[in-house]
Amino acid sequence: EAGVTQSPTHLIKTRGQQATLRCSPISGHTSVYWYQQALGLGLQFLLWYDEGEERNRGNFPPRFSGRQFPNYSSELNVNALELEDSALYLCASSLFRFEQFFGPGTRLTVL
Amino acid sequence: GESVGLHLPTLSVQEGDNSIINCAYSNSASDYFIWYKQESGKGPQFIIDIRSNMDKRQGQRVTVLLNKTVKHLSLQIAATQPGDSAVYFCAEKLNAGNMLTFGGGTRLMVKP
Numbered sequence: 001e002a003g004v005t006q007s008p009t010h011l012i013k014t015r016g017q018q019a020t021l022r023c024s025p026i027s028g029h030t031s032v033y034w035y036q037q038a039l040g041l042g043l044q045f046l047l048w049y050d051e052g053e054e055r056n057r058g059n060f061p062p063r064f065s066g067r068q069f070p071n072y073s074s075e076l077n078v079n080a081l082e083l084e085d086s087a088l089y090l091c092a093s094s095l096f097r098f099e100q101f102f103g104p105g106t107r108l109t110v111l
Numbered sequence: 112g113e114s115v116g117l118h119l120p121t122l123s124v125q126e127g128d129n130s131i132i133n134c135a136y137s138n139s140a141s142d143y144f145i146w147y148k149q150e151s152g153k154g155p156q157f158i159i160d161i162r163s164n165m166d167k168r169q170g171q172r173v174t175v176l177l178n179k180t181v182k183h184l185s186l187q188i189a190a191t192q193p194g195d196s197a198v199y200f201c202a203e204k205l206n207a208g209n210m211l212t213f214g215g216g217t218r219l220m221v222k223p
Contacts (some may be wrong), residue, residue, distance in 0.1 A: 004154075033210060042200065043155070045210040056210055090154050098143055098204075100211060102154035 002027065004093050004103035012109045013081050021076040021106045025093030031055075032074040033100060034066060038087040046089075049074055081110045119198065121218040130188040130221075134201035134214045139182060141203035145211065146175060146186045150197045158186070158199075188219075196221045 005024045013019050025032050034046040045058040049068035057064075063079040072093075078085055086109050092100040124130045136144065142163040147155035161168045161175045161184075168175050174187040184201050198218050202211040 031209070035213075042215045043202075043211075043213040045212070048210055050209075058210065092154075094209075099145070099157055099160060101157060102147070104152075104154045 004091055004101055006089075006091050006103040006106050008106060009104070010107045010109070012111065014111050015081055015083060017081050019078045019081060019085075019108055021078075021089050021091075021108070023074045023076070023091030023093075023103060025072050025074070025091075026095075026101055029093035029095045029101075030072055031094045032068055032072065033092040033094070034074070034076050035090045035092065036060075036087045037090055037105070038084070043090065047076070078108070083110050086110045119216050119218045121220060123220045123222060124191050126191060126193060126221050126223050128191055130186075130191045130195070130219060132186045132188075132199050132217045132219065134184040134186075134217075136182050136184055136201065136203045136214070137212065138203060138205055139179070141205055141212075143204040144175070144177060144184055145202045145204075146173075146184075147200045147202060147213075148195075148197045149200065149216075155200060191219075191221050193221045193223055195219060 007022045031050040033048050035043045037043045047066050048056040052068050066076040068074045088105045090105045092102045094100045145160045146158040149155045159170045159173050159175050161177050172189045176185045198216045200216045201214045
């Protein structure tokens with residue numbers, strides 16, 4: 001069974017641009033979570049999607065947004081990129097409200 | 112990759128010894144706890160979990176202990192191997208929500 005997949009692996013953008021990150025959950029999982037892991041910091045919760053709806057968001061500005069598609073895959077969009085947005089963005093999926101399984105992440109670098 | 116920064120607490124153990132990684136969690140309302148292992152360049156990997164109605168749970172070579180009185184969680188790894196070298200995170204989930212709140216991580220280094 002395939003795990004959580006994310007694309008791209010690496011993404012380089014310049015300040016002010018927009019970034020789009022993609023995530024495919026484990027087959028059968030309906031919830032997708034996004035986390036930011038900046039250098040020197042732990043994992044910070046960004047967004048939670050379940051059954052196509054945004055269920056919760058962390059303490060991030062509105063320029064961080066996303067959506068979940070009917071096939072449960074998800075997209076994270078970051079607008080007006082800032083240098084401090086450089087981080088590893090991790091996606092996780094779960095079926096029930098417990099175990100979350102993570103993908104390998106997308107390394108976003110903002111120059 | 113360099114998933115966490117330069118100021119992680121580090122535990123250095125000899126191969127074959129037992130390791131104990133500790134974590135203090137923040138919210139007494141948390142009802143579920145997970146330990147993750149993150150190797151360089153990879154996403155966190157689920158190791159073991161425990162619900163708040165338990166004090167101890169065992170897996171293969173790993174044991175998680177939960178002390179709700181002092182809000183403390185520990186991960187014990189038996190017969191530590193070089194492949195156990197990684198950063199270990201504890202995470203808690205509040206009963207009211209679904210997102211995980213992660214601790215800062217501990218780097219485990221296994222000396223051959």
